[in-house]
Amino acid sequence: MLKLTAxxxxxxxxxxxxxxxxxxxxxxFVAILGPNGAGKTTTLRSIAGxxxxxxxxxxxxxxxxxxxxxHQASRLGIGYVSESLNLFPSMSVYENLLVxxxxxxxxxxVKATMDTVFELxxxxxxxxxxxxxxxxxxxxxxxxxxxxxMSSPSLLLVDEPSLGLAPMLTLDTYEALKTLRSRGMTILxxxxxVNTTLRMVDxxxxxxxxxxxxxxxGEQLLGNTHVxxxxxxx
Amino acid sequence: xxxxxxxxxxxxxxAKAFARRRMIFAAVLVAIAILxxxxxxxxxxxxxxxxxxxxxxxxxxxxxxxxxxxxxIVNFGFAAFVGLGAYTSGLLAVDLGISxxxxxxxxxxxxxxxxxxxxxxxxxxxxxxxxVMAWFVGLALMGxxxxxxxxxxxxxxLSTPQLLNTADNxxxxxxxxxxxxxxxxxxxxxxHSRIGLAFRAIGQNLASAKASGINPTRFLVINFxxxxxxxxxxxxxxxxxxxxxxxxxxxxxxxxEVLAVAYIGGRGTLxxxxxxxxxxxxxxxxxxxxxxxxxxxxxxxxxxLLIAVMIFRPAGFAGLVTAASNRIWKARTEAPDxxxxxx
Amino acid sequence: xxxxxxxAPTNLRRVxxxxxxxxxxxxxxxxxxxxxxxxxxxxxxxxxxxxxxxxMWALMAAGLALVFGVMNIPNFAHGEFxxxxxxxxxxxxxxxxxxxxxxxxxxxxLKIFGPFPGMVIAALVGFAIGAxxxxxxxxxxxxxxxxxxxxxxxxxxxxISVVLVNGDELIFGNDFRGASRYWDVPxxxxxxxxxxxxxxxxxxxxxxxxxxxxxFLLRTRTGRAMRAxxxxxxxxxxxxxxxxxxxxxxMGLSCxxxxxxxxxxxxxxxxxxxxxxxxxxxxxxxxILAGLGNVQGAIIGAFIVSLxxxxxxxxxxxxxxxxxxxxxxxxxxxxKPSGLFGSEVKGVWEQ
Numbered sequence: 005m006l007k008l009t010a011x012x013x014x015x016x017x018x019x020x021x022x023x024x025x026x027x028x029x030x031x032x033f034v035a036i037l038g039p040n041g042a043g044k045t046t047t048l049r050s051i052a053g054x055x056x057x058x059x060x061x062x063x064x065x066x067x068x069x070x071x072x073x074x075h076q077a078s079r080l081g082i083g084y085v086s087e088s089l090n091l092f093p094s095m096s097v098y099e100n101l102l103v104x105x106x107x108x109x110x111x112x113x114v115k116a117t118m119d120t121v122f123e124l125x126x127x128x129x130x131x132x133x134x135x136x137x138x139x140x141x142x143x144x145x146x147x148x149x150x151x152x153x154m155s156s157p158s159l160l161l162v163d164e165p166s167l168g169l170a171p172m173l174t175l176d177t178y179e180a181l182k183t184l185r186s187r188g189m190t191i192l193x194x195x196x197x198v199n200t201t202l203r204m205v206d207x208x209x210x211x212x213x214x215x216x217x218x219x220x221x222g223e224q225l226l227g228n229t230h231v232x233x234x235x236x237x238x
Numbered sequence: 239x240x241x242x243x244x245x246x247x248x249x250x251x252x253a254k255a256f257a258r259r260r261m262i263f264a265a266v267l268v269a270i271a272i273l274x275x276x277x278x279x280x281x282x283x284x285x286x287x288x289x290x291x292x293x294x295x296x297x298x299x300x301x302x303x304x305x306x307x308x309x310x311i312v313n314f315g316f317a318a319f320v321g322l323g324a325y326t327s328g329l330l331a332v333d334l335g336i337s338x339x340x341x342x343x344x345x346x347x348x349x350x351x352x353x354x355x356x357x358x359x360x361x362x363x364x365x366x367x368x369x370v371m372a373w374f375v376g377l378a379l380m381g382x383x384x385x386x387x388x389x390x391x392x393x394x395x396l397s398t399p400q401l402l403n404t405a406d407n408x409x410x411x412x413x414x415x416x417x418x419x420x421x422x423x424x425x426x427x428x429x430h431s432r433i434g435l436a437f438r439a440i441g442q443n444l445a446s447a448k449a450s451g452i453n454p455t456r457f458l459v460i461n462f463x464x465x466x467x468x469x470x471x472x473x474x475x476x477x478x479x480x481x482x483x484x485x486x487x488x489x490x491x492x493x494x495e496v497l498a499v500a501y502i503g504g505r506g507t508l509x510x511x512x513x514x515x516x517x518x519x520x521x522x523x524x525x526x527x528x529x530x531x532x533x534x535x536x537x538x539x540x541x542x543l544l545i546a547v548m549i550f551r552p553a554g555f556a557g558l559v560t561a562a563s564n565r566i567w568k569a570r571t572e573a574p575d576x577x578x579x580x581x
Numbered sequence: 582x583x584x585x586x587x588x589a590p591t592n593l594r595r596v597x598x599x600x601x602x603x604x605x606x607x608x609x610x611x612x613x614x615x616x617x618x619x620x621x622x623x624x625x626x627x628x629x630x631x632x633x634x635x636x637m638w639a640l641m642a643a644g645l646a647l648v649f650g651v652m653n654i655p656n657f658a659h660g661e662f663x664x665x666x667x668x669x670x671x672x673x674x675x676x677x678x679x680x681x682x683x684x685x686x687x688x689x690x691l692k693i694f695g696p697f698p699g700m701v702i703a704a705l706v707g708f709a710i711g712a713x714x715x716x717x718x719x720x721x722x723x724x725x726x727x728x729x730x731x732x733x734x735x736x737x738x739x740x741i742s743v744v745l746v747n748g749d750e751l752i753f754g755n756d757f758r759g760a761s762r763y764w765d766v767p768x769x770x771x772x773x774x775x776x777x778x779x780x781x782x783x784x785x786x787x788x789x790x791x792x793x794x795x796x797f798l799l800r801t802r803t804g805r806a807m808r809a810x811x812x813x814x815x816x817x818x819x820x821x822x823x824x825x826x827x828x829x830x831x832m833g834l835s836c837x838x839x840x841x842x843x844x845x846x847x848x849x850x851x852x853x854x855x856x857x858x859x860x861x862x863x864x865x866x867x868x869i870l871a872g873l874g875n876v877q878g879a880i881i882g883a884f885i886v887s888l889x890x891x892x893x894x895x896x897x898x899x900x901x902x903x904x905x906x907x908x909x910x911x912x913x914x915x916x917k918p919s920g921l922f923g924s925e926v927k928g929v930w931e932q
Contacts, residue, residue, distance in 0.1 A: 054815065074818035083819075090816030092809050103809045105803065107821035155821055247779060359915065366655050366731050370869055371914065374907050377862055381903035490858075493747070494739050501736060533755070534747030534854070541743030548737045549722045 005030045005190060006051065006159055011060035012214075013050045020046040022214035023060065028159065028192050033185045035193045035201045037225075037235065038211035044194040045087060046213065048161045051192075052084040055076035064159070080106055083157030087164050091150040093137030097128055097147055100136050104154030114154070121150040124180055142173035149180065159190045166197050178204060198235040202226050212234075259567070267513060271415055275408055286407035288523035290414055290479065292516040294472060297418040298536055299499040299511035301468035304425050306497070307506030309359065309461050310436045314493055315376025316469055321488035322379060323349040323470025324477040325390060328398035331478070338401050342474025349470025352379075357462035373490060380488035383384040393485055401478035410479055416476060421468050422508055425484050428464065429508070437461055441506075495537075498544040503558025512556045596848060609913075613885045616892075625772035627891050633780045634889030636787025640842040641796060641860050642867035642879040644833065650811040650874030651831045654734040655720065658742035660838040660861025662707045664749060664908065666843025667852035669706045670699035671758040674847065678760060696763040700786070700844040707840025712833035719832070720825065749854040752903035759851025783845050794834075798876065807831055811874065839864075859903075863890075866910050872920030886910075 006028040014020040020043045022193040028034045036044045040186055049055040051073035064080055078084070092100050101121060105114040121130040125146040133137060136147060145165055152160055162181065166174040174197070182204060185191055195201040202208060202222040210218035211233065218228060225231050232238040272281050272557045275289060298320065302367070305311050313319075322347030330336040330344055352375075360371035383390045390396055402409055428434050432519050439447040447454055477483055499518055504510030525536040620627040643657050677695040723730075724736060764778035771781070798804040809817040810827045818824060843850070843858065850856050866884050871878030889906040897905060914920075 052819070054818075073823070074815070075821050075823045078819055078821035085817065086819070090813045090819060092812040094812055095808065097807075099805060102802075103805055103817070103822050106806055106809075130637060151816075151820065235910075248628070303601055310729075310732070312736070358910065363914075366735060366873070367869070367914075369735065370655070370865060371911065373862075374866070374869075378904055378907040378911070381901070381907065385898075385900040458722070464748035492705055497736065497739060502742060514851060532751055537747035538744050540748065541740045544740035544743070545737060546734055548740060549718065549725065552726075552733070560895055581698065 005032075006046070006063060006192070007061075007063045009061045009063075009088065011047070011050060011057045011062060013046055013057040015057050015192070016166070019058070021050065021057070022216055024211070024214070024216055026209050026216060026219070028190060031188055031190055032187075032207060033181075033191045033193070033205045035195055035205040035208040037198050037201065038207055039193060039234075040196075042044075042211040043214045044211055045163055046084075046207075048059055048084065048192070051077070052082060052086075052161060078155060078157075080158075081158040083152035083155060083160045083166070084150045085152045085162045086162070086168060089162055091136040091140075091144060091147055091151070094135060096133050096135055097139070098132050100147055100151050101128075101154050104151035107155050109129050113156075114211055117156055119152055121153055124183060125150055128230070141168055142170070145173075145177055146167065148179070149177070159192065161192050161194075162196045164196060165193070166195065174200075198231070199226075201233075259563070263563075264509070265496050267509075268419075271516075275411055281287055282529065283405075283407055284523070285520070287409055288520045289521065290407055290411050291515070292416075292519035293411060293414040294475065294479075296512040296515035297414065297421045297518050298469070298496045299471050299503060299515050299566055300418070300425060300508050301465050301472065302423050302496045303500045303503070303505055303511045304468075305461055305465045306500055307508070308429065308434070308441050309458055310365060310441045311372075311458060311462065312365075312497065313465065314369050314373030314490065315356070315464065316372075316465075316496055317378040317490065317492035318376030319349045319353060319466045319469035320354055320473040320489040320492070321383065321483075321485075323473030324382060324483050324487060325396070325473075328396050328477040328483050329389070331399050337400060338474070338478040342471055342478070343430050344466045345368065345474035345477075346471035346488075349473065350467035353469075354459065354463045355468025357459040357465075361458040361462060373493075376488060376493065377488065379486055383485040383488060389484070396483040396567035398477045398481055398483060400481050401475070410510070414475055414479075418512065421472075421533070422512060425464070425468075425508060433457065433460065467571065473499070481496025489531065492524050495540065500541050502540075502554055504554030504559075505556075506557040510554055510559070601735065609885065610881060613888055617888065621772065623850045624895065625653045626774045627888075627895055629771060629776055630891045630894075631884060631888045633776075633784050634890065635884035636784050636791070637842045637846055638860070638863050638867055638887055639791055639880045639883035640787055640838045641864035642871070643791065643876050644838035645864045645868050646871065646874055646879035647807075648831060648835040648879050649868070650876060651807050652715075652719070652828055653731055653737065653874075654832075654875070657735055657738040657861070659738075659835070659839055659864055660857025660859075661710065661742050662839035662857070663744070663746035663843035663850075663860040664745070664838030664854065664857035665710060666707055666853060667834075667847050667856055668749065668753065668758065668843075669703040669854045670696075670844035671760065671852050673702050674760055674763070674832060681765075691764070696782075699847070700841060703739065703844035704776070704837040704841040705903070707843075708833040708837035711836025712829045714836075715829050715832040746854045753854075755853065757851040757853045758846050779848050779910040786841075786845050790838070794879075795877075795915035800893060803827075808865060832876050866906060868920075870910055870913060870920055875920070878920070891932070919921075 005169060008024050008026050011024045012019060012021050020041075024043070024047055026034075026036070028046075036047060038044050042187070046055055046107055048216075051064075051069065052059050052074050053076060057070055060070075064077075064082060067080060069077060069080070072080070074084075095103070101118055102114070102164065105117060108114050108117075111134065122132075127143055128150055132142060136144065137145060149165070151161065152162075164178045169177065178200065179191065181191060193205065202225050205222050207221050208225050209216050209220070210225070216227065218230060220228070226236075261480075271293075274279070275286055280289060298316070302313065302316050302420050303314050325345075326348040326406055327338060327345035330341040331338050336344070340565070344406035356372060356375045356473070360368045360375070362373060385391055387394070401413065429437065436447070436452050439450070439452060440454045444454060473487075476487070497514050500511040502518070503514035522536040522540075529535055551557060553560070617628055617631065631769050637889045641659065641663065645656055646660075648656050648659075660695055663900040674696060677691060677698065681691050681695060718737060718741070719734065722733065726733075758792055762777070765780065766778045768775040768777045769781055770776070796804075798808060806817065806820075806822045807827055807830070808825060809820065809822060810831075814824065817827070839860075843852075843857070850860075863886060870886065871882035886906060889909055890902055892901050
């Protein structure tokens with residue numbers, strides 16, 4: 005479904021990715037792990053069109069994404085939940101979700117999608133008319149994921165959902181992702197929380213210094229000595 | 239982006255050579271400015287008048303660039319400070335009989351005081367707010383000049399005595415050229431002093447300047463006041479060269495003209511605006527004389543030039559010259575290039 | 582906005598905001614309202630004038646605020662679209678008016694609806710020119726660099742202003758082109774003041790336009806997308822919104838509103854190259870007073886500035902109409918540097 009081949013990318017004078025190869029198949033739940041500054045976020049930003057690759061190719065369902073703009077990537081069916089969430093602070097929860105469905109013109113479909121989002125995150129329904137800028141950290145995260153779902157994407161990119169959240173809330177977010185996955189959503193997740201992530205996903209990549217150094221199923225990686233030493237502290 | 243910074247530290251020899259190159263360049267420009275009234279067609283009175291306006295505009299643009307290019311504050315009320323100096327000097331001469339030579343400096347003083355107050359008022363604010371506030375102060379000043387006709391004669395215009403008792407433009411040219419050199423000289427000295435270092439630190443990165451212990455507002459106000467003082471001084475010259483003042487002198491469109499010259503010349507260089515002002519004003523004068531049936535054409539061209547510079551060549555004329563001279567230098571010496579291209 | 586449940590921990594953040602809002606902004610608005618009510622008894626024509634010109638400054642200021650809010654462009658050429666509007670209205674209305682004069686018998690329809698084509702075409706022309714400027718000027722600049730974007734675009738629009746003003750002079754000369762009136766009917770009586778049909782029409786046009794404009798921003802998909810871009814550009818792109826499309830629409834809409842104001846006021850401000858200057862700085866007063874980028878605030882602020890102007894004209898003298906409101910606004914900004922409603926102002930591209 006998604007395939008990155010030798011992708012190099014970066015900002016102005018600072019190159020971050022030095023040849024990333026990875027792929028995600030339909031219905032898979034895949035994670036990218038790695039230390040800070042390894043290029044996890046940049047990889048997602050490249051796929052979402054915010055950081056166009058310098059070299060290499062990104063194909064999504066056979067379409068080359070290399071030169072596409074963020075809104076084009078979104079229209080092709082890539083939902084992106086960024087680290088900073090990028091919510092619209094002076095809009096209500098309801099309006100944030102409506103904007104998320106900007107590309108969908110069928111009112112009935114928008115309503116149905118919104119119902120599933122509210123079913124997934126009942127908390128958002130309680131906060132329906134509250135401004136996004138006044139939500140708590142966990143609620144903001146739910147809203148960002150909810151907004152990402154509103155365009156009915158076929159692939160959801162999620163960047164560090166656990167960042168800055170209390171452990172309880174992190175678990176809630178993970179539960180939501182698992183639910184989505186069980187309903188057939190393809191998810192590419194970036195996480196720092198290696199242990200929990202590897203128990204949850206189908207496959208994962210370990211990114212170090214802009215390159216993929218390891219790849220495997222969750223179990224394989226949990227058993228890998230490098231992962232154990234570098235990330236699990238065993 | 240507009241300021242050109244050497245990213246690699248040049249060796250002592252290179253730095254010396256660079257300084258020498260600059261000195262030669264400056265000397266050639268000064269010589270041209272002094273000798274040009276003796277070179278046809280500039281010997282004619284019309285052309286001499288163009289040269290006077292050129293030198294005056296050059297001095298305006300230098301004073302304007304001192305704030306716009308170094309502390310990143312665009313003084314949209316600049317023309318009002320010019321007008322303030324002009325009216326001060328003019329009224330002193332008309333009502334009190336004070337010599338224009340003294341009046342000009344009084345004009346500078348008044349403009350500096352109002353500039354100081356405006357600066358203290360506006361420079362706490364962010365870039366665009368400061369620019370707009372300076373604009374509002376300028377509008378208020380123009381409104382005052384217009385609404386106090388028993389003092390300023392309002393839009394009827396104030397007739398002011400001339401500086402010299404001659405119809406020849408040549409002595410005026412040398413006076414205003416002297417003022418231009420004075421302006422550039424003093425502002426250059428300030429820029430190369432410790433204060434100037436603070437200006438550049440503030441202009442390039444306000445936050446880190448604050449972090450390194452610079453009180454930005456104080457330096458911004460010093461800079462702004464100095465610029466306004468020169469605006470007032472030049473306004474004094476304007477008053478006693480043209481011999482008539484109207485409130486329109488303070489209007490924003492004159493600020494925009496100065497701004498256009500400063501940016502086309504290349505902001506943050508002082509010499510770029512000074513040099514480009516001459517050809518621009520001569521061309522303007524010629525267009526006005528030749529195409530009286532097409533009023534406004536020269537300003538349309540100005541505006542288009544400003545737009546083009548803003549979009550494609552933010553370093554302006556000075557940037558082009560620097561890039562070209564670096565290229566020539568590099569070709570001649572085959573030495574590694576130590577300067578950075580214009581954009 | 583509905584209130585949040587008392588249990589929400591987020592309530593804490595809202596209290597100081599509300600409190601701050603109450604102290605200064607509502608004081609000013611309340612004072613202005615009180616003054617207006619007072620004048621309704623003493624000098625009702627002040628109230629009428631305030632609303633008539635206020636409506637137009639609201640159109641100007643709302644567009645200016647919109648472009649700053651969505652695109653971060655402080656448009657110095659905004660007044661030139663007022664000029665373009667009045668020019669277009671003049672050329673469309675004059676032949677219609679002549680037709681009415683030449684054949685007074687069978688043209689009741691023209692008499693009533695004659696002024697509207699000029700206004701509509703003016704707004705469309707303003708929209709088109711604004712949209713074109715975005716594509717040929719702002720987009721290339723955006724592509725080259727967003728560094729110091731706000732200041733650079735301010736200077737860029739200063740250049741646009743010079744070109745448009747002098748281009749107008751070059752093509753159409755320095756003449757005043759106006760119309761003595763739009764509607765040749767006896768004045769209406771409002772609050773015991775006789776109000777010409779033109780004034781009343783201006784007020785109605787302004788109110789209807791502001792209503793439609795607000796509904797557009799608040800209730801339509803595109804309007805919501807515009808607000809989304811203003812609040813978070815990256816977030817809007819993630820939702821599939823094309824920035825370029827929104828920018829073209831925003832610039833066009835803003836310039837169209839200014840042109841509509843110019844066209845509606847043709848009888849008061851005959852078209853000339855510099856006709857846009859006063860509307861420009863009045864719109865800027867409003868926008869600075871309300872806080873840059875705040876459209877709702879701009880609409881309220883327009884009436885406050887208009888009140889200031891009107892009171893100055895009535896009690897101090899028409900000469901002071903530029904001076905006193907300016908000084909007043911400078912004083913307000915001393916206390917509230919980011920404007921009356923400016924607490925939420927955020928430059929998307931400015932640190």
